[in-house]
Amino acid sequence: MSDTLYYLLIIVGVLVVMLTIAALLIWYERRMLALWQDRYGPNRVGPFGLMQVMADMVKIFFKEDWIAPFADKWVFIFAPTIIVVAVLLGFAVVPFAPGIVVADMNIGLLYFLAMSSLGAYSILLGGISSNNKYSLLGSLRGAAQVISYEVFMGISLMGVVILSDSFSLVKIVEAQKNMWFVIPQFIGFVIFFIAGVAETHRAPFDLPEAESELVAGFHSEYSGMKFGMFFVGEYLGITLISAMIATFFFGGWLGPSFLPPVVWFFIKTFAFITLFILLRASLPRPRYDQLMSLGWKILLPLSLVNLLVTAAIKLAIGG
Amino acid sequence: MFSILRSLWLTFLHTFHKRFTIQYPEEKAKLPARWRGRIVLTRDPDGAERCVACYLCAAACPVDCISLQAAEDETGRRYPEFFRINFSRCIFCGFCEDACPTYAIQLTPDFELVEYDRQNLVYEKENLLISGPGKYHDYNFYRVAGYAVGGKGKGEAEREDPPIDIHDLKP
Numbered sequence: 001m002s003d004t005l006y007y008l009l010i011i012v013g014v015l016v017v018m019l020t021i022a023a024l025l026i027w028y029e030r031r032m033l034a035l036w037q038d039r040y041g042p043n044r045v046g047p048f049g050l051m052q053v054m055a056d057m058v059k060i061f062f063k064e065d066w067i068a069p070f071a072d073k074w075v076f077i078f079a080p081t082i083i084v085v086a087v088l089l090g091f092a093v094v095p096f097a098p099g100i101v102v103a104d105m106n107i108g109l110l111y112f113l114a115m116s117s118l119g120a121y122s123i124l125l126g127g128i129s130s131n132n133k134y135s136l137l138g139s140l141r142g143a144a145q146v147i148s149y150e151v152f153m154g155i156s157l158m159g160v161v162i163l164s165d166s167f168s169l170v171k172i173v174e175a176q177k178n179m180w181f182v183i184p185q186f187i188g189f190v191i192f193f194i195a196g197v198a199e200t201h202r203a204p205f206d207l208p209e210a211e212s213e214l215v216a217g218f219h220s221e222y223s224g225m226k227f228g229m230f231f232v233g234e235y236l237g238i239t240l241i242s243a244m245i246a247t248f249f250f251g252g253w254l255g256p257s258f259l260p261p262v263v264w265f266f267i268k269t270f271a272f273i274t275l276f277i278l279l280r281a282s283l284p285r286p287r288y289d290q291l292m293s294l295g296w297k298i299l300l301p302l303s304l305v306n307l308l309v310t311a312a313i314k315l316a317i318g319g
Numbered sequence: 320m321f322s323i324l325r326s327l328w329l330t331f332l333h334t335f336h337k338r339f340t341i342q343y344p345e346e347k348a349k350l351p352a353r354w355r356g357r358i359v360l361t362r363d364p365d366g367a368e369r370c371v372a373c374y375l376c377a378a379a380c381p382v383d384c385i386s387l388q389a390a391e392d393e394t395g396r397r398y399p400e401f402f403r404i405n406f407s408r409c410i411f412c413g414f415c416e417d418a419c420p421t422y423a424i425q426l427t428p429d430f431e432l433v434e435y436d437r438q439n440l441v442y443e444k445e446n447l448l449i450s451g452p453g454k455y456h457d458y459n460f461y462r463v464a465g466y467a468v469g470g471k472g473k474g475e476a477e478r479e480d481p482p483i484d485i486h487d488l489k490p
Contacts, residue, residue: 036333040340282330283323 083233127218138217142208369423394469
């Protein structure tokens with residue numbers, strides 16, 4: 001009985017913490033972007049402008065929840081929820097600290113990949129149901145991008161699986177006791193990071209959105225809290241990918257013992273979130289064909305070579 | 320690849336740069352002396368109104384935000400009976416200042432014109448008139464103009480010779 005209670009507590013805790021982080025990320029991103037552009041960003045509402053998020057929330061809740069009359073109504077309403085639900089489900093396998101994990105599945109890694117690709121449906125359905133040419137273009141791009149980057153996102157993680165002999169995220173973290181996987185799997189890390197940026201369709205891979213060409217792409221027609229769901233989903237996605245990078249390549253909760261494991265985990269996660277924002281602050285968006293050729297011609301072969309070499313070395317040494 | 324890393328690094332270096340933002344209500348921007356802000360009507364060094372109600376400012380105004388009515392006092396001095404500037408229309412172009420022959424109308428470095436009620440942006444003469452001479456401290460139109468006005472006859476202005484009796488010039 002107390003076991004059930006414990007898991008319920010963890011589930012609620014993870015949910016609350018993740019949603020809070022996602023909301024605060026909006027503030028964090030605006031402040032960091034401002035910092036790198038020599039501005040201040042929101043600093044008026046509350047201490048350091050932290051309450052800006054609350055103000056934005058209140059605003060977005062009171063906005064008109066408009067449904068385009070030409071849209072496919074039910075799909076249109078349903079689409080934004082998919083990304084939030086899928087990403088939140090993805091957090092189920094994230095090992096925050098020893099014992100603090102919602103579900104330590106033996107296929108946790110595959111489950112994470114599945115959940116992160118489900119987010120593509122949100123873009124696809126949202127764009128198509130909007131019945132708008134820009135949205136359609138955005139969702140086409142989004143679907144193609146997520147599908148093609150999904151391929152080597154998985155393959156780049158196989159090196160980690162080979163090294164740790166497990167698909168379970170807890171086992172993967174424990175296998176990094178002696179050495180973080182970023183050292184033997186550096187190429188895998190770089191590929192996973194690029195694929196992660198593309199997966200969350202963040203700048204510079206924000207082609208489905210592409211404000212400057214597609215006027216917000218797949219969510220052109222969305223307003224109010226439905227737009228907010230896409231937004232929260234995007235920030236949750238950043239958090240999930242950052243958490244996964246920390247778990248797979250940077251030893252998750254492992255760290256010197258003067259800080260509790262969960263703190264180490266969040267420090268690592270936040271470092272990668274900051275890197276995501278830095279990426280957005282400095283890089284321009286590639287053309288669509290450049291994105292595709294980078295994916296299929298460079299990153300996919302590279303990840304395959306990485307997998308082969310890792311496997312060969314493992315066979316040669318471990319037998 | 321290298322250029323991507325380089326631009327990431329250069330952006331990161333901006334963490335340590337000074338921020339350009341001026342935190343406005345606490346910290347004010349330094350305005351140049353010729354800033355074109357709120358319009359005032361000035362007085363001459365004697366403390367009388369400079370404006371002679373010639374309508375040149377109203378004619379020059381591209382948005383027609385100035386309106387006034389000329390009047391004349393018992394000494395023959397012209398003055399505006401009312402003088403009204405609608406600051407909700409004013410574009411602060413400074414044409415009125417250029418057009419003014421007596422330096423009466425001047426623009427000041429004050430841009431904080433905010434009201435809750437739009438009607439409050441219509442400034443009447445008592446709101447516009449200041450007690451000093453503004454940018455031109457010594458200029459007094461009636462003291463240099465060859466125009467007879469109460470207290471000053473013909474030829475009594477500065478750098479002006481007394482009028483010549485034209486009948487003396489007969490050969």
